[in-house]
Amino acid sequence: MPEVMFRKGDNDQLIFYVAKKDLEETVVSLEFQQPDKWGGEMVLSDGQRYYLAPLDAPPKLPITLRVKRAE
């Protein structure tokens, strides 16, 4: 369950950053991106998959959230 900082990159892509693990990757797909639901399963550019309990609204980036490793 790493603490992940999500931020917008230079080209408006979503960046997934874990300082402690030296991990900085682009999120290539995110399950829910509706105005009333944001999160779900995500795939990173290196193929890793994580799960974020969906939020009620898209957050103001950057934000630090806790995610789970997707099975």
Place this chain on the structure above:
Amino acid sequence: MAALTREETEALIQEVLEVYPDKAKKDRAKHLAVNDPSVEKSSKCITSNRKSLPGVMTIRGCAYAGSKGVVWGPIKDMIHISHGPVGCGQYSRAGRRNYYVGTTGINTFGTMNFTSDFQEKDIVFGGDKKLTKLIGEIETLFPLNKGISVQSECPIGLIGDDIEAVSKKVAAEIKKPIVPVRCEGFRGVSQSLGHHIANDAVRDWVLGNRDGDSSFQSTPYDVAVIGDYNIGGDAWASRTLLEEMGLRVVAQWSGDGTISEIELTPKVKLNLIHCYRSMNYIARHMEEKYAIPWMEYNFFGPTKIAESLRKIAAHFDETIQAGAEKVIARYTAEYEAVIAKYKPRLQGKKVMLYIGGLRPRHVIGAYEDLGMEVVGTGYEFAHNDDYDRTIKEMGNATLLYDDVTGYEFEEFVKRMKPDLIGSGIKEKYIFQKLGVPFRQMHSWDYSGPYHGYDGFAIFARDMDMTINNPCWKQITAPWKKAASAEGAQRVAASA
């Protein structure tokens, strides 16, 4: 054009790895790579930020070095206590040449060493009482200090002292910030974790001190210079350029910086990061908490300076953009004269670098401006993201080495035959004795500044002074020279 082809460089790495036992060889092979600028992610070609192998000569430092020596040390109006035995602080005292303005011992304390000088009884009975007493003595002797940081050395973590409790208690008594920093040397694999811990300590104990206090008059052009440690005056050379283009530099982190500047940083409009490795953590935090954007810049060499000034200006309105162009135009004649003078003397020279957090990639542009070529580069304590940035800067088939060992570095130099090496004090005399010109690139070899246009002139002069020094022709003793010339003649005669 690289000195060696891709195949030759790969063969060189294999050859150098030959001497290691199998297990060590397997590990070290991951840290050595031939650069391919088309690779997007460094993690595919090089491994970094791993524990050094026992038995090899590594050049890394410790977490205490990263916190006290790099991040906290230069904050001039605070007293940084090296909490633990006396050596860690004393042998690193003033070694990084972080210049500052002030009267040392009165209102600034940068080059002084404060230590709790642990003895056996402190290890056995704990050092918290001693720390309390020490802070009291500091307050009596140096009343103009603006705050105190407690930089833990290894024993503090081992014996389990509660420096946080002491700090809180005494801070309430003396009404000054006291920052406990858990940067015991054994933490992490290198000084890099010390930077992170120091950043976290700033975040937790200092940064939010003026939240909700709007008495500071801010302007739309406020910026903070982050990760410039003012080595030999670097931050000053950078600051003048930013101010000339119309920006207001509110804080310098941390070269010639003060605790009040750090407290004011959340009020700025843009954070400018020079040393990404040591201070990106706090910039990311400020982006999240205070919505302050950050950007990296590079003030080494005119090409990169112009590029960076324009990139910085793009975050602001036209007046600043015009200001940036004016600054570039103003210094053009100056740096063109420097290049005209030194480029003919330095053209085509090959350089190998092995330094710390930002320079292995940042100085490449400055060397290229002088017509020189960087054929190998490496970091002591970089992470993947540093190599991501480096791969693009380096030429094809050049050598990359992470946490290089003394043996590997020497062998690489013998084979690649660079005209100049830029590394630290521990490497300096080995290579000078091998007859290779050397510049100490951690502290600019007692010279500097190297940042900014003013710094570039000094940089060019220093490189010329080192490479074209007549002493390199005198490496062979005269009688040996005669003998070898005679030998050559005899060979020629018999042929």
